[in-house]
Amino acid sequence: MRKIAISRKESFNAAHRLHCDSLSLEENINLFGKCNNPNYHGHNYTLIVTLIGVPDLVTGLLLDIRKLSEIIKAEVVERLDHKNLNLDVPEFKNLNPSAENMAFVIYDILRKAIEPQFDLKIRLYETENNFVDYPYL
Amino acid sequence: MRKIAISRKESFNAAHRLHCDSLSLEENINLFGKCNNPNYHGHNYTLIVTLIGVPDLVTGLLLDIRKLSEIIKAEVVERLDHKNLNLDVPEFKNLNPSAENMAFVIYDILRKAIEPQFDLKIRLYETENNFVDYPYL
Amino acid sequence: MRKIAISRKESFNAAHRLHCDSLSLEENINLFGKCNNPNYHGHNYTLIVTLIGVPDLVTGLLLDIRKLSEIIKAEVVERLDHKNLNLDVPEFKNLNPSAENMAFVIYDILRKAIEPQFDLKIRLYETENNFVDYPYL
Amino acid sequence: MRKIAISRKESFNAAHRLHCDSLSLEENINLFGKCNNPNYHGHNYTLIVTLIGVPDLVTGLLLDIRKLSEIIKAEVVERLDHKNLNLDVPEFKNLNPSAENMAFVIYDILRKAIEPQFDLKIRLYETENNFVDYPYL
Amino acid sequence: MRKIAISRKESFNAAHRLHCDSLSLEENINLFGKCNNPNYHGHNYTLIVTLIGVPDLVTGLLLDIRKLSEIIKAEVVERLDHKNLNLDVPEFKNLNPSAENMAFVIYDILRKAIEPQFDLKIRLYETENNFVDYPYL
Amino acid sequence: MRKIAISRKESFNAAHRLHCDSLSLEENINLFGKCNNPNYHGHNYTLIVTLIGVPDLVTGLLLDIRKLSEIIKAEVVERLDHKNLNLDVPEFKNLNPSAENMAFVIYDILRKAIEPQFDLKIRLYETENNFVDYPYL
Numbered sequence: 108m109r110k111i112a113i114s115r116k117e118s119f120n121a122a123h124r125l126h127c128d129s130l131s132l133e134e135n136i137n138l139f140g141k142c143n144n145p146n147y148h149g150h151n152y153t154l155i156v157t158l159i160g161v162p163d164l165v166t167g168l169l170l171d172i173r174k175l176s177e178i179i180k181a182e183v184v185e186r187l188d189h190k191n192l193n194l195d196v197p198e199f200k201n202l203n204p205s206a207e208n209m210a211f212v213i214y215d216i217l218r219k220a221i222e223p224q225f226d227l228k229i230r231l232y233e234t235e236n237n238f239v240d241y242p243y244l
Numbered sequence: 245m246r247k248i249a250i251s252r253k254e255s256f257n258a259a260h261r262l263h264c265d266s267l268s269l270e271e272n273i274n275l276f277g278k279c280n281n282p283n284y285h286g287h288n289y290t291l292i293v294t295l296i297g298v299p300d301l302v303t304g305l306l307l308d309i310r311k312l313s314e315i316i317k318a319e320v321v322e323r324l325d326h327k328n329l330n331l332d333v334p335e336f337k338n339l340n341p342s343a344e345n346m347a348f349v350i351y352d353i354l355r356k357a358i359e360p361q362f363d364l365k366i367r368l369y370e371t372e373n374n375f376v377d378y379p380y381l
Numbered sequence: 382m383r384k385i386a387i388s389r390k391e392s393f394n395a396a397h398r399l400h401c402d403s404l405s406l407e408e409n410i411n412l413f414g415k416c417n418n419p420n421y422h423g424h425n426y427t428l429i430v431t432l433i434g435v436p437d438l439v440t441g442l443l444l445d446i447r448k449l450s451e452i453i454k455a456e457v458v459e460r461l462d463h464k465n466l467n468l469d470v471p472e473f474k475n476l477n478p479s480a481e482n483m484a485f486v487i488y489d490i491l492r493k494a495i496e497p498q499f500d501l502k503i504r505l506y507e508t509e510n511n512f513v514d515y516p517y518l
Numbered sequence: 519m520r521k522i523a524i525s526r527k528e529s530f531n532a533a534h535r536l537h538c539d540s541l542s543l544e545e546n547i548n549l550f551g552k553c554n555n556p557n558y559h560g561h562n563y564t565l566i567v568t569l570i571g572v573p574d575l576v577t578g579l580l581l582d583i584r585k586l587s588e589i590i591k592a593e594v595v596e597r598l599d600h601k602n603l604n605l606d607v608p609e610f611k612n613l614n615p616s617a618e619n620m621a622f623v624i625y626d627i628l629r630k631a632i633e634p635q636f637d638l639k640i641r642l643y644e645t646e647n648n649f650v651d652y653p654y655l
Numbered sequence: 656m657r658k659i660a661i662s663r664k665e666s667f668n669a670a671h672r673l674h675c676d677s678l679s680l681e682e683n684i685n686l687f688g689k690c691n692n693p694n695y696h697g698h699n700y701t702l703i704v705t706l707i708g709v710p711d712l713v714t715g716l717l718l719d720i721r722k723l724s725e726i727i728k729a730e731v732v733e734r735l736d737h738k739n740l741n742l743d744v745p746e747f748k749n750l751n752p753s754a755e756n757m758a759f760v761i762y763d764i765l766r767k768a769i770e771p772q773f774d775l776k777i778r779l780y781e782t783e784n785n786f787v788d789y790p791y792l
Numbered sequence: 793m794r795k796i797a798i799s800r801k802e803s804f805n806a807a808h809r810l811h812c813d814s815l816s817l818e819e820n821i822n823l824f825g826k827c828n829n830p831n832y833h834g835h836n837y838t839l840i841v842t843l844i845g846v847p848d849l850v851t852g853l854l855l856d857i858r859k860l861s862e863i864i865k866a867e868v869v870e871r872l873d874h875k876n877l878n879l880d881v882p883e884f885k886n887l888n889p890s891a892e893n894m895a896f897v898i899y900d901i902l903r904k905a906i907e908p909q910f911d912l913k914i915r916l917y918e919t920e921n922n923f924v925d926y927p928y929l
Binding site: 118120121122123141142144146147148149150151188189190191194195234235 | 529531532533534552553555557558559560561562599600601602605606645646
C-alpha cells in the first residue's frame with residue numbers, strides 16, 4: 108500500500124499581457140514593464156501534472172499515463188493552446204494571467220477532472236528559466 | 245548540522261511489456277493497449293537517486309557523488325541495462341514492469357545498498373514526458 | 382527564391398536486438414556485446430526530419446509543419462512505435478536494426494511520402510548520446 | 519588558416535498570428551487553422567546564430583562570443599522580444615510571420631550587422647519540436 | 656490566500672578544487688581523487704532559486720521574476736561567476752567548495768537578500784548529472 | 793554503398809583562463825575581460841564527435857558506438873577532464889585555450905586516432921549557449 112507520484116508533461120502556446128484593470132496605465136507599466144505591451148507577447152508553456160496515490164495492486168498502475176495525458180489535453184490544452192489568454196479565456200477576463208494565477212486556474216480545472224482519491228500538483232514553465240509550483244511542496 | 249539532499253542521474257536501456265498474468269488477454273489489451281505488445285517495446289530509462297542527510301563536517305560531502313554513481317551502476321544499471329525486464333529480471337517474473345512497480349523495485353534494491361543514516365528518494369523517467377517519484381514527496 | 386530547411390521532431394519507443402543471421406552466435410556476441418541480448422532491449426528513439434526547398438511566396442510556408450508531423454506519424458511512428466523492430470517490422474526481418482540501418486529504412490519510407498521538390502534529411506537519436514544523420518551533410 | 523564555426527544561442531518571447539492579407543478569411547483558416555486565431559498566440563523563440571571564418575592567429579578567437587551575444591541582443595532581441603510580430607514589427611506588416619519568413623528577416627538584419635568576412639547561418643526554434651535553418655546547409 | 660512557489664534559473668562558470676586544509680595531502684587525494692587537482696578544474700553551475708509565499712492579490716505576482724533574477728545576479732552570480740572559488744571567494748578560504756557547502760553559502764547569502772515573508776529553497780547543479788537541494792524538501 | 797554520419801556525445805570538466813603571453817596585461821584584460829581572471833574559471837565541456845563513412849554491409853555498423861566512445865574517452869577525456877587547460881595540458885602551454893583552439897587541438901588528436909576511411913567532425917560546447925564546429929560544415 109505504498110503511495111507514489113506519477114507525472115505527465117504537456118505543452119501549449121499562448122499569447123498574453125500582464126495587466127490589471129484596477130491599476131492605472133502608469134502603474135501597469137511600472138509593475139510589468141515590457142510584459143504589459145498592449146499588443147501582447149507569448150510563450151511556449153510547459154505543464155507537468157503530478158498525481159499522488161496508491162497504485163492498483165493488480166495492474167501496478169496509479170493511473171494509465173495515456174489517460175492522464177488525455178485529461179490534460181481535454182481540460183487544459185484544448186482551452187489554452189493557440190489562445191490569447193486575456194481575450195479568449197474567460198478565467199482571465201478579470202484576472203491578470205501571471206504564471207501564478209495561471210497555476211491556480213489550471214489546478215482548479217484539473218482538480219475537478221481528477222478523481223478525488225489522487226492528490227494533485229502542477230508545475231508550469233513560462234520559459235525554460237521561470238516556473239511555478241502549486242501546491243508549493 | 246544542516247540536512248541537505250544530493251542527487252545523481254544515471255540511465256539504462258531496457259525492453260518490457262505491460263502484462264498481468266492474472267488477467268485475460270482481452271483485459272490486458274484493454275488495459276495496456278500497444279504497451280501490451282507480446283513482442284515487447286523499450287525505453288531509455290533515466291534514474292535520479294537522491295540521498296538526504298547531514299554532510300561530514302570535515303569534508304563537506306554528504307557522500308562522494310562518484311561513490312553514489314558506483315552504487316547505482318552496481319545495484320541498478322548492472323541488473324536492468326540492456327535487459328528484457330519481463331524475461332531477464334527476476335523481480336518482474338510475476339510483477340507487471342510498470343514505471344510504478346519499477347520504482348518500488350529499484351527503491352528496495354537501493355535502500356539495502358545505501359547506509360541507513362541517509363533518507364532515500366528516486367525519480368524514474370520512462371520517457372521525457374512520463375516519470376514517477378517514490379517516495380512521493 | 383531562397384531555399385530554407387524546416388525540421389520536425391517526433392519520437393517512438395521500440396525494442397530491438399543487434400544480431401546478424403549470417404554470423405555465428407559467438408561472432409554476434411563479440412560484435413554486439415550486451416546489445417545482442419536474445420531477449421531484446423529497447424530505446425526511446427527521437428527522429429528529426431528536415432525538408433529543404435523554396436517556401437511558397439504567398440503563405441511563406443515551405444510545408445505546414447503540422448502536415449509534416451502527420452506524415453512522420455503516419456509513415457514512421459505508426460510502423461515503429463511500441464514495436465519489436467526485429468520481429469514486428471518487415472524491413473528488419475533480414476536486416477540488423479542498427480541506428481545506421483534504421484536511418485536508411487526511415488529515409489526510404491519518407492522519401493516516397495515527401496513530394497520530390499523537397500530535399501530530405503533525417504537525424505535519429507538512439508539515446509541522448511548516440512545519433513546518426515542521413516544523408517551525412 | 520583553418521575555418522571554424524562559432525555559435526551563440528539567445529531567446530525571445532513574442533506573439534504572432536499566421537495570416538495573409540491577400541487571402542480570404544476562409545483560405546486563411548483552411549491554411550493556418552488555430553495558428554490563424556485573430557487574437558494571436560505566442561512562442562518562446564530560440565535563435566542560434568553561427569559565424570564561419572578564420573580565427574585571429576594571436577587571440578585564437580573568431581569573434582568574442584560576448585560581442586556576438588551583444589549584436590544578437592541589439593539587432594534581434596531588442597526588436598522582437600515581448601512584441602506582437604504582426605503589429606509591432608514593421609517587417610511583418612505585410613509579411614506572414616511564419617518561422618520561414620522570420621528566418622529570412624532575422625538573417626537580413628544580422629547580415630548587415632555582421633562583418634562581411636564572416637559567413638552567417640541561423641537556426642530558429644519556434645518550439646522545441648519545430649525549427650528552421652537558413653541558409654539550409 | 657493560496658501559497659505558491661516561483662523559481663528562477665541562473666548560471667555561472669567557476670573553477671574550484673576539492674581540498675581540506677585540515678587533512679594531509681594523501682588523505683585529500685584519497686578522498687577527492689582527480690577533484691583534488693592542485694591546478695583546479697571547473698564547472699558550468701546552474702542555480703535554481705525558489706521562493707514560496709502568497710501572491711499579491713492585485714498583481715497576481717509573488718515577486719516579479721525579473722526582480723528575483725536581478726537579486727540572484729547581484730548577490731550570487733556577481734560573486735561567483737568566472738571566479739576561482741578557493742582563491743577568489745572569501746567564504747571558501749577555509750571551507751571546501753563542495754556542492755553541499757556551496758549550497759549552504761549561496762542559501763545564506765540569498766536568505767539575507769530575500770524578504771523574510773518568503774520561504775526560500777535552492778537547487779545547485781554542478782553538472783547535468785549531479786545536483787544538491789537545500790533545504791532538502 | 794550509402795554514406796552516413798554517426799555521432800557520440802561525451803563530456804569533461806576543466807579550468808582555463810583566456811590569455812595570450814604575446815600581449816600585455818592590459819591588452820589581455822581588454823580582450824578577454826573576466827575570462828582573463830589570473831586564478832582561472834571553468835566549464836563543463838560537452839563534445840560531440842561525428843564520423844562519416846559507409847557502414848559495413850554485414851553488421852550494418854559504421855563503427856561500434858561503444859568503440860567510438862572508448863576512443864574519445866582515451867584520447868580526449870583522459871587528457872582534459874578535471875585539468876587546468878593552461879597548466880596541465882601541453883598543447884595549451886603557448887596556445888590560448890579558446891573554444892576555437894580547443895576544437896583544433898581535439899580534432900588533431902582524434903584525427904590521428906580515427907581510421908582514415910572516416911571523415912571526422914567535432915562540435916564543442918563551452919556552455920549550453922556557446923559552441924564551435926570544426927570543420928565548419
